Amino acid sequence: MSLLEQISTSLQQGEDKQVFELTNEAIAEGIPAKEILDNGLIAGMDIIGEQFRKHEIFLPEVLLAARAMYAGMDQLKPLFAKEGIPSIGKVVLGTVQGDLHDIGKNLVGIMLKGAGFDIIDLGKDVPPEEFVETAVREGAEVIGMSTLLTTTTPMMTQVIELLKEKGFDSTIKTIVGGAPVSEELARDIGADSYGYDAASAVDRVKELIG
Amino acid sequence: MNTIVQFELSDILPRPEAVLQDQGVPGDRPVPDRIDAVFTQALDIFARSARPTGTISELTAEELTPIFRGEGENEADALLARIYHRADNLALFALTMGSEVSANIEKLFADNDFAAGSMLDSVASLAADKASEVFEARFFQDLSSRGLITPEHLVLGYSPGYCGWHISGQKKLFEYLEPDRIGISLNDSYLMTPLKSITGLLVSGRKEIHQCEPHFGYCSSCKHRSCQERLARLVS
Ligand code: B1M
Numbered sequence: 001m002s003l004l005e006q007i008s009t010s011l012q013q014g015e016d017k018q019v020f021e022l023t024n025e026a027i028a029e030g031i032p033a034k035e036i037l038d039n040g041l042i043a044g045m046d047i048i049g050e051q052f053r054k055h056e057i058f059l060p061e062v063l064l065a066a067r068a069m070y071a072g073m074d075q076l077k078p079l080f081a082k083e084g085i086p087s088i089g090k091v092v093l094g095t096v097q098g099d100l101h102d103i104g105k106n107l108v109g110i111m112l113k114g115a116g117f118d119i120i121d122l123g124k125d126v127p128p129e130e131f132v133e134t135a136v137r138e139g140a141e142v143i144g145m146s147t148l149l150t151t152t153t154p155m156m157t158q159v160i161e162l163l164k165e166k167g168f169d170s171t172i173k174t175i176v177g178g179a180p181v182s183e184e185l186a187r188d189i190g191a192d193s194y195g196y197d198a199a200s201a202v203d204r205v206k207e208l209i210g
Numbered sequence: 211m212n213t214i215v216q217f218e219l220s221d222i223l224p225r226p227e228a229v230l231q232d233q234g235v236p237g238d239r240p241v242p243d244r245i246d247a248v249f250t251q252a253l254d255i256f257a258r259s260a261r262p263t264g265t266i267s268e269l270t271a272e273e274l275t276p277i278f279r280g281e282g283e284n285e286a287d288a289l290l291a292r293i294y295h296r297a298d299n300l301a302l303f304a305l306t307m308g309s310e311v312s313a314n315i316e317k318l319f320a321d322n323d324f325a326a327g328s329m330l331d332s333v334a335s336l337a338a339d340k341a342s343e344v345f346e347a348r349f350f351q352d353l354s355s356r357g358l359i360t361p362e363h364l365v366l367g368y369s370p371g372y373c374g375w376h377i378s379g380q381k382k383l384f385e386y387l388e389p390d391r392i393g394i395s396l397n398d399s400y401l402m403t404p405l406k407s408i409t410g411l412l413v414s415g416r417k418e419i420h421q422c423e424p425h426f427g428y429c430s431s432c433k434h435r436s437c438q439e440r441l442a443r444l445v446s
Contacts, residue, residue, distance in 0.1 A: 014244055014325075055236075058233065058234045058235045058236075058245070059233050059234045059235075059325075059328065060233055060235065060244075060245045060248050060325045060329060061242070061244070061245065061325075063324035063325035063327075063328055064244060064248070064324075064325045066322075066324055067322045067323060067324055067325065070322045071322075098397065098398060098399035098401065099399060099401060100397075100401060100403065100405060101405065102316075102319075103315070103319075103327075103328060103331050106319050106324070106327075107324075107328070110324055149377065149399055149400070149401060150377065151377060151378070151399040151400055151401075152399045152401075179433050180431075180433075182431075
């Protein structure tokens, strides 16, 4: 088994220490960082994502694999110092103002990162302006908003309206999710997409970015 | 009278199968060792950091009316509206697992220990649910010892945010019960901190008053269909 295959396999087994060591070994052997990322870490996460979708493995196993992926990525980071870790798109993510729930948002962020996206996680209780300003400043393609309460869904509308007001609604797409959010509500408030769960959020963001 | 209760950990610890089910792990398959290890880790952190506390206060239907009306946002056919006037005894409660559990969940996520963080979140949510069942049982026993319960009686809890009782009902409930005395606060979006907290109304009455067909307009948007289990208790 090649070193990159070993990284992918250890990642799938959630062995973060092994992934850490193997990634260092691959760096020492002179394998380009981008190759380690794509053919080791992301390749492993792709398999995990597929198995999760098919209900062959479950959330805790996905999260153990994600930790292993982060362990490897941390080793690669300095090698990408200037331009940052290459990604397939940039997403600004957060729980909207007035809400402090972040487990759902965190799971979405972990899955997106595992699929190769660059995630700027603003945390929870995020004001509408912060979503928009960060997305514009960082050149993000997507803003992802999460909430668990019906009372805070109007905050999602505010972000979408602010984007329109500032003329960024055609360049920065929005996706919303969380317990009180539905496909219908997403449409009603003018969001570009809706994610039912973390796995579908990945598919939807990929669609948005094209 | 407003009573403060410290829950026994052994009374509220959720069953492993319930936690794993909450994590999406089906009960009909063997649990992989590494998932089992994460569960044990989460349970251990919960046992060390939970401070399960509640407050409960009996009140009359007349006292409840303005609290239930809240900010005037309830659904016209809110379930409780047709129940509480027919009840024999009522009590408002609030309970929390404490802030340290939530801080630990956050810390685990910050340390990239996502599996343990998510598992601890499930453990704490289910423990909060169990604590509200403990309140139901205690209220039942208390009324029983006062001769206020017959074999036909059942105590069930109803919460703002469920069954047409709008979540903004939290405001008046907080004004009456003052759960800040046990460390629970409410923000402008009606969100309680610590997150693992529950409020509600305990309704004691003959079983038939709780009877309903869960086909209200608001049922379609409810993502937490615990009503079937609750209704099953009417026949048991
Ligand atoms: C950017 O793109 C995207 C895409 C997808 C996205 C996304 C963003 N964000 C999320 N997703 C999606 O992907 C994630 C991963 O799959 C998912 O994220 P979630 O965050 O949804 O999922 C989490 C990982 C797991 N899910 C959860 O943790 C929530 C599950 C349900 C059952 C739930 C639970 C467990 C709890 N609760 Co309660 N609770 C409910 C929930 C009903 C439901 N089935 O969703 C909900 C949220 N609760 C509700 C209520 C009313 C309440 N709860 C309360 C309490 C509790 C518990 C303590 C028992 C427990 C813990 C909650 C907590 N605060 O941590 C109270 C409030 C607590 C507080 N702090 O204020 C209380 C007010 C009840 C009371 N009176 O005490 C309802 C809110 C209704 C409303 N009007 O807003 C509720 C929707 C149930 C219902 N009635 O249908 C997806 O939504």
